Amino acid sequence: xxxxxxxxxxxxxxxxxxxxxxxxxxxxxxxxxxxxxxxxxxxxxxxxxxxxxxxxxxxxxxxxxxxxxxxxxxxxxxxxxxxxxxxxxxxxxxxxxxxxxxxxxxxxxxxxxxxxxxxx
Amino acid sequence: xxxxxxxxxxxxxxxxxxxxxxxxxxxxxxxxxxxxxxxxxxxxxxxxxxxxxxxxxxxxxxxxxxxxxxxxxxxxxxxxxxxxxxxxxxxxxxxxxxxxxxxxxxxxxx
Numbered sequence: 001x002x003x004x005x006x007x008x009x010x011x012x013x014x015x016x017x018x019x020x021x022x023x024x025x026x027x028x029x030x031x032x033x034x035x036x037x038x039x040x041x042x043x044x045x046x047x048x049x050x051x052x053x054x055x056x057x058x059x060x061x062x063x064x065x066x067x068x069x070x071x072x073x074x075x076x077x078x079x080x081x082x083x084x085x086x087x088x089x090x091x092x093x094x095x096x097x098x099x100x101x102x103x104x105x106x107x108x109x110x111x112x113x114x115x116x117x118x119x120x
Numbered sequence: 121x122x123x124x125x126x127x128x129x130x131x132x133x134x135x136x137x138x139x140x141x142x143x144x145x146x147x148x149x150x151x152x153x154x155x156x157x158x159x160x161x162x163x164x165x166x167x168x169x170x171x172x173x174x175x176x177x178x179x180x181x182x183x184x185x186x187x188x189x190x191x192x193x194x195x196x197x198x199x200x201x202x203x204x205x206x207x208x209x210x211x212x213x214x215x216x217x218x219x220x221x222x223x224x225x226x227x228x229x230x
Contacts, residue, residue, distance in 0.1 A: 039160075044207075044209055044224030045224065046221055047221050052217075059217035105156065106154070106156035107156070108171075
């Protein structure tokens, strides 16, 4: 069974940094692209970033481009999101999501999320 | 990367058919057959219910169906049930390894 567990969220001041992690198990991690999706209070889901199985390609939403960096460590079955220059509008529940298969455009498994609060 | 437009809310009685629209542009919904839909109950993780416009993962009831015409995708409930009360989001691939999501629709079962 696929299991995705996010961690690293917390309270951070605007302008500071935070690194999220996602520990994966129950599948061959390095066979799949992975993504981060967030749910802000009172708002809808927003795709944040994605990375292919071999880190060869990454993508970012315009709202985070230049501030966030997605990486993965296939040896550790882990996905990361380095968030710099955090803004109040980045406050959200951040989900780690697994792509369904190589080349797929959809996400078939999700974690429970880690909460990021940005406030002074 | 503008969010796809969904109605804020829709409602229906049990057994009724209800459709949610998801309107984008030729750069996302209209440009690719890569629209997916997710159901999210309060406090729960999203769940995939439709992928590649009209395909249903195993285990998802066949009362859920998807379609697309031009820049608008749709999710239809054929026979609304109480457990369908949740938030629903569309996602579309938008090229250059990027995705865009919908504004979300709250479905209420009367």
